[in-house]
Amino acid sequence: MQEFLQQLINGLAVGGLYALIALGYTMVYGVLKLINFAHGELFALGAYLGLTLLTALGLAGGGPAAVALILLFAMGLVALAGYLLERVAYRPLRGSGRLTAVVSALGASIFFQNAMMLVFGAKARVYPGGILSGEVFTLLGAQIPATRILLLASSLLLMLLLYWFIHHTRTGAAVRAVSLDQGAARLMGIDVNRVISLVFLIGPALGAAAGVMAGLLYGQIKYDMGVLYGLKAFTAAILGGIGNIPGAMAGGILLGVIEALGAAYISIAWKDAIAFCLLILILIFRPTGLLGERTADKV
């Protein structure tokens, strides 16, 4: 029981990160029907910018306030990168078919990865230790580091904010309208380009938040770290029903928990295989994912 609880918490922390990254995939897919393959790299960029700001501003000993500041800064900068990415790599190709955009996305991903390698170096970089408290809580015999709770809570907070924004503001309604039907939304007087740009600001910002959190939690970041996390988060987005925001959150957290429990009770080496088998099973019975809706244009 104690070990189960411990593993559940391990899974929740990882799942929270997957969910934050998955939101970027799902939002872009929602409005553009495009898989933004460069999103994992934006996550890694967030991790690097967080570290750069942390050292440049000399905030390594600054506690939670400094961390929040760094988080916001990194989110802002990566949002800008996401905006530019859309303007340069996707908008000019918008009329030319989905495959073209996917190729462009892959190219952007390779570009970001190599640019990060050249700028920040091929070696793994390390966040300074002791930024967050090293306290460990004991709950029903399970050891829970305070950092994990803090980071899980912040990712949940960001997700709730996004959910509120999408469902309870006028701009959020515009985003939903564009994802339902771009043409009709345009006829209703919605500036579709603005909405798409907005999505490319929000998604990457959330990815950057996940990147900084990963850096703080695990300490070590590397220019190619976005590949594996991107793949997992993309899977989570599909698991939850791509295009669906609560689905991405649920999918991410579920994937994290399945992985942790699979490692605990079946086999560590087969952890990913188990998670992906489950994904296939879910997609066989619910082809649109857990919370996805069946729509006419989905194949």
Added chain:
Amino acid sequence: MKKLPFLALLTLLPFLASAAPSLAGPVKIGLLAPLTGPFASEGQDMKNLVSLLAEELNRAGGVNGSPVEVVVEDDGSAPRSAANAANRLVARGVPVVVGTYGSAVTEASQEIFAEAGIVQIATGSTAIRLTAKGLERFFRTCPRDDEQGRVAAETIARLGFRNIAILHDNSVYAKGLAEESRERIRRKGVANVIFYDALQPNERDYSAILTKLKGIGPEAILFTGYYTEAGLLLRQMAEMRWSVPMIGGDATNNVGLVEIAGKAATGYRFISPALPADIDTPAARAFLAAYQAEYKTLPGSIWPVLAGDAFNVLVEAIKARGTDPGAIAGYLHKELRDFEGLTGKISFDYSGDRVGDLYRLYEVDAEGRFVLVP
């Protein structure tokens, strides 16, 4: 269609290039290294180190009166890109090649070089089977995994652990070393292996694995993977307030381990060929000082230094026998004895493996330094 003449030229290139060595010109030495991909930091150190050696050599007049040109190709840390890179090196007409690092990556290049008759000296590829294929022109300056497995089993016996966990990462190298160690430990009755499994490299979160291990309760963990994962494991073990001795293989011999794990690295032990700093020859010390002056840091690990040794023995062979690959291979097999390399004395046996006892046990001290355990 416009590209046709260009393509025709490209297909001709290998022939043009293979004619080149007969003309007087620089002596070409190929370097196959992971300049990109997961092993990029090792590869870039390899390139830096070998370039510096070549520069020093050329300043001293080169080899047999000609300057040395290092022809670098990126293996991308992956077998497929390594095969392409190897083909490019063949096309550029190098008689000898230094590299590469990963065992699986080297394996993808072996046949290509063998077919072209090129002498290859791998530098970090410790998988046993690489030298078991009967390739006459394949050598390595690093030791083999079974040797390391033997030392790992001895070390565990020496430290007196009775119940141990073995963790690898499913790579050719880590799995080979894990299997070899498990076999030796079992056969000699050194300890009980109560856990044996693999983690997924490149992940950041190993808390699920560590939680499981903690439940099983080994006296020590033998981790045979790479330093990034070892560092993360140590760091997350400390986060969990779980202190169990961890012992690693030679791929954890990298200062990055201490950077990642911080204080949690204290007491971590690993088996590795002697570090550059522990080799007490004047030549090695002088060279490392020059390296420090040029690049403002020492090589991150022993592996780039082994690439330097491969370069040095090739130069030695070219000095003695010219640039004919067959003659170079013969010289390395039969005549090169106790060559003073940066990592100690170098000789090769009939299969191309390096001869001699290379492994030492190291421990990380409280300041994060790697200290030789006598």
